[in-house]
Amino acid sequence: MLLDELVKTTDAVASTRSRLAKVEALAGLLRRLEPGEIATAVGLLIAKPRQGRVGVGWSGMRSAMGDPADEPTLTVADVDAALDRLLGTAGTGSAAERAATLRTLLSTATEREQAFIAGVLLGELRTGALEGVLTDAVARAGGRPVESVRRAAMLSGDLGGTALVAITGTEEELDAVGLVVGRPVQPMLAATASSVSAALETTGEASVEYKLDGARIQVHRSGEQVRIYTRTLAEVTHRLPEVVDLVRTLPVRDVILDGETLALGEDGAPRPFQETMSRFGADQARSTLLHPWFFDVLHLDGRDLLDEPLATRLGVLERIAPDHRIPGEITADPAVAENVSRQALAAGHEGVVVKAVGSLYAAGRRGSNWIKVKPVLTYDLVVLACEWGSGRRTGMLSNLHLGALDPAGEFGEPGNYVMVGKTFKGLTDELLRWQTERFQEIEVRRTANTVWVEPVTVVEIAIDGVQQSSRYPGGIALRFARVKRYRDDKTPAEADTIQTLRALLRS
Structure with missing residues (x-):
């Protein structure tokens, strides 16, 4: 198939707000x-090629970009081979x-194909074809139940491979896709609440666990x-030898563990998140050691535990890794839960996560069974633009335009970001220098005062709440927003939603 067909389909998907129309367009393409093109095409459509990140950045892309071809000749297979x-x-x-390979590829691409390839390689393709929409399209194209496709994609971590099975295989082959030790599973995600008692009202009896300020790991x-x-x-196995050594001491043969890793001080208190991420991102061992804490187990010695209640999984975890469990307590009493939260904060952690004891492990989902509670409300938002500073910040990009994800398209196209406020507070000189350089690399347009950027940068913002506002399309504005940190470990698709923020009006 010509790459042009993918480009035309993404244009059609981006031009409609109808989810059904998006699904139909993508299903027709699939x-x-x-068969040999399916996995490759799916990877391109969601800007996650099967090769993963191939080390092409904005500067390399710009230097390789030349005059486009007049007519489309590139095939999906050509791009895959490149x-x-x-x-x-x-x-x-x-x-x-590498530069020559990239130049050759782009020289044979039309202007629209060049833009598409750049979006794929930089992980910044914006078509409205979110993975959820494409998952529905895979089910439609293969004539399979959506839930079967969704589960197979979550457990395999590979929508392209799932699409191949769903479209060319049998229903039995699709249903047979399950956990495989050594193949990562999409992690379960948590919603947010303003208080422990509010979280308990939703979950009922729950495991109230410390919320660590670390990096999520699946072992x-x-x-x-x-x-x-x-x-x-x-995969970051080579960066965490101390975690590898520890897991090898556990009394198990095969296991999949979910948890966090973070740097600890000599007193056992957590070190700043930036130290953990600096060590976590290093390709060579450093003096700072990372300690793993586990809060879930998905598989043990031939037994899948995804569909077992949390209480059962915690019992298994206590048996195999009692010294490395995240602290917590099972309770339905708000007073007990509040006490766990106070203990977590006193130990230097962020807060707690409240988890329904009867909940199953919903891979890849953010639901109401896991709810994080922090004393300061923090949300992961996406930078949409940045304004030039004044005074001592003259010449630096300073005031951030912040957007929340709108997955349902309630305030525009599904998958876009709804602006909810601005802030220049909490930015250190180091962050100002970094964002001034970075945002100009990913800018899409500018005026005299503002640089608009690709919506790919996640930033954690602390707020005191939200208020009704007609200034922004979502009808709300952030109150006293300030930057806590940039989240290199999160993708824009994991940003908090406009619906989550609007719920704060009611609470």
């Missing part, structure tokens, strides 16, 4: 693909070879082989 070459080129002289052990993945399913 049906026209050859990405294979980019991924496999390393060693002396590799930079020049797989098969025999003596251990693999560690991030919340975005990237």
Whole structure:
């Protein structure tokens, strides 16, 4: 299939607000693909090629961009082969070879195809074709139940591979897709509440656990082989040898564990999040050690635990890793839960997560069974633009325009971001320098005072609440917003939603 067909389909998807129309357009495209093209095409459509990140940044893309081709000739297979070459080129002289490969690819692409390829390689394709829409399209194209496709994609962590099975395989083959030790699973996510008592009203009896300010990890052990993945399913085993060594001491053969890792001080108190992420992102071992804490177990020695209640999973976790469990207590009493929260805060942690004891592990989902509670309301938002500063910040990009995710398209196109406020508070000189450089690299347009950027940067914002406002399309504005940190470990699709923020009006 020509790449042009993917581009035309993404244009059609982006041009309509109708979810049904999006699904139909994508399903029609999927049906026209050859079996060998399905996984590749799905990866391109969601800007997650099967090769993963191939090391192309904005500067490399700009330098490789030349005059576009007049007519479309590139095929899906051509792009896939070029990405294979980019991924496999390393060693002396590799930079020049990679640049040549990228220039050749882009020189054979039309202008619209160049923009599409850039969006794929930079992970910034904005078409409205979110994974949820494409998952529905896969089900439609294959004539399979949506829930079966969704579950297979969540458990495999691979929508492209799931699409191939759903469209070309049997229903039995699709239903057979399950947990595999060594293959990462999309992590379960938590909603947000303003108080522990409010969270307990939703969950009923719950495990109230410390909310650590660390990096999410999923650990797989098969025999003596251990693999560690991030919340975005990237493998980081080689960066965490201390975690590998610890997991090898557990009395298990095969296991999948969910948890957090963070740096601790000599007194056992958590170190700042930036220290954890600096160590977490290092390709070589550093002096700072990361300690793992586990809060869930998904598989143990041939037994899948996803569909077991949390109470059962916690019992298994207590048996195999009692010294490495995140502290917490099972209760339905708000006073007891509040006491756990006070203990967590006194120990230097963020707050608590309240988890319904009867809940199953809903991979990839953010529901009401897990609810995080922090004393200061914090939300992960997306930077939409940034204004130039004044005074001592002259020449620096300072005032952030903040957007919340609108997955349902209640305030525009599904999957877009709704502006909810601005802030320049909480920015250190280091962050000002960083964002001034970074945002100009990803800018899409500018005026004299403002640089608009691709909506790909997640920032954690602390607020005192929200208020009704006609200034922004979502009808709310943030109160006393300030920057806590940038979240390199989160994708824009994991940002908090406009619906979550609007719920604060009622609470």
